[in-house]
Amino acid sequence: MTARGLEGVVAGTTQLSSIIDGVLTYRGINIDDLAEHASYEEVVHLLFFGRLPTRAELDDLRRQLSALRPLPEGLMTLLRTVPRDAVPMDTLRTAVSALGFYEEHPNDTSREVSVEKALRLVAQVPTIVAALERLRRGQEPVPPPEGTDTAHAFLLMLKGTAPDEVEVDAMNKILVLHADHEFNASTFAARVTAATLADMHAAVTAAVAALKGPLHGGANAAVMAALQEIGDLDGVEPYVLEKLARKERIMGFGHRVYKQGDPRAKWLREMSRRLAERSGEPKWYEMSVRMDEVMQREKGLFPNVDFYAATVYHYLGIPKDLMTPVFATSRISGWTAHILEQYGDNRLIRPRADYTGPTSQAWVPIDQRG
Ligand SMILES: CC(=O)SCCNC(=O)CCNC(=O)[C@H](O)C(C)(C)COP(=O)(O)OP(=O)(O)OC[C@H]1O[C@@H](n2cnc3c(N)ncnc32)[C@H](O)[C@@H]1OP(=O)(O)O
Numbered sequence: 001m002t003a004r005g006l007e008g009v010v011a012g013t014t015q016l017s018s019i020i021d022g023v024l025t026y027r028g029i030n031i032d033d034l035a036e037h038a039s040y041e042e043v044v045h046l047l048f049f050g051r052l053p054t055r056a057e058l059d060d061l062r063r064q065l066s067a068l069r070p071l072p073e074g075l076m077t078l079l080r081t082v083p084r085d086a087v088p089m090d091t092l093r094t095a096v097s098a099l100g101f102y103e104e105h106p107n108d109t110s111r112e113v114s115v116e117k118a119l120r121l122v123a124q125v126p127t128i129v130a131a132l133e134r135l136r137r138g139q140e141p142v143p144p145p146e147g148t149d150t151a152h153a154f155l156l157m158l159k160g161t162a163p164d165e166v167e168v169d170a171m172n173k174i175l176v177l178h179a180d181h182e183f184n185a186s187t188f189a190a191r192v193t194a195a196t197l198a199d200m201h202a203a204v205t206a207a208v209a210a211l212k213g214p215l216h217g218g219a220n221a222a223v224m225a226a227l228q229e230i231g232d233l234d235g236v237e238p239y240v241l242e243k244l245a246r247k248e249r250i251m252g253f254g255h256r257v258y259k260q261g262d263p264r265a266k267w268l269r270e271m272s273r274r275l276a277e278r279s280g281e282p283k284w285y286e287m288s289v290r291m292d293e294v295m296q297r298e299k300g301l302f303p304n305v306d307f308y309a310a311t312v313y314h315y316l317g318i319p320k321d322l323m324t325p326v327f328a329t330s331r332i333s334g335w336t337a338h339i340l341e342q343y344g345d346n347r348l349i350r351p352r353a354d355y356t357g358p359t360s361q362a363w364v365p366i367d368q369r370g
């Protein structure tokens, strides 16, 4: 018996994150504790180096990431040539791949060189996402600020003005909550690629490609598109009921692993509520809550990480098609940590397929085929 979509299959080991009885941890620390207390930089240290940093280690990591944020001039030139109407996720995928050109040891998969590459990617992906957005709006990219953390730096590079405390706190939580998630599809794509001993940038490019689809990271943009299509609170219930009657999916609900709810969603819901309150535009949050109620009542399905993230991004001024790239500004830490883990104890990932096609077919010469 094959497991369709590898459901329930344990495809390898990891010490990075776990989902046990619906509880998510990064290296054994409950996601709720991390969401409440951690900075994203602390999470990066936890994932890369196996434990929370001391104050001195954290300061050092902050300095390193801050110094690594600027992009190579050649990459900026490339970004300037991207068509204005390009899909941002495609631009990100291309840019991440092109970043590999500037590595001194492009094919080196040793721990030492790979950690350096990983830190550069963690620092540079937010710069790429902010720059590509500004360029497509016809604005000049904002140079990375010195001495600030990722959440603050990213919002500043995106908007060109300093974000306030509430925005920075929301962005930091977004980064913490999205950083890693066991063998999700994009992380698994990264590990499959790394397991061939292809380089870090190749593996991350595969991951970005896999994150794009609406069944995975692309769901956040699809959620916002649905809310905008519905338009108001009264439209939510008929929209959901009609979709379900047509056996269509409501984006942002359901999960392969969590059947009783995604532990990250409550944090995102609370953030959405908080941002809605001060936005003067609370309807997007209110519509989300209504949709959540109707989905639980009708299908027993709970929101996943992408559902309330959509309105959080919206309230932070992030347009729909930039939402999945923003997810990547965080997941880059999980992808690269998994790639490091894969290199550290590698074996080629090559499962078998259950062949269901015809057998014993005779060869037919071309003139006799009809
Ligand atoms: C970061 C992330 O990747 S989080 C996930 C983001 N993706 C989405 O939000 C897309 C919407 N959700 C889905 O498509 C799915 O729930 C997935 C892809 C996330 C998980 O899917 P699977 O584990 O393969 O579940 P599967 O597709 O087998 O669904 C099981 C049942 O629930 C239904 N179902 C699952 N999700 C949904 C949904 N969002 N809306 C309506 N029905 C759904 C399916 O139709 C199916 O019903 P059936 O048994 O009557 O046919």
Ligand SMILES: O=C([O-])CC(=O)C(=O)O
Pocket: 180, 181, 183, 184, 185, 216, 256, 257, 304, 305
């Ligand atoms: O684990 C999954 O299948 C999808 C998910 O929630 C994530 O990648 O964060």
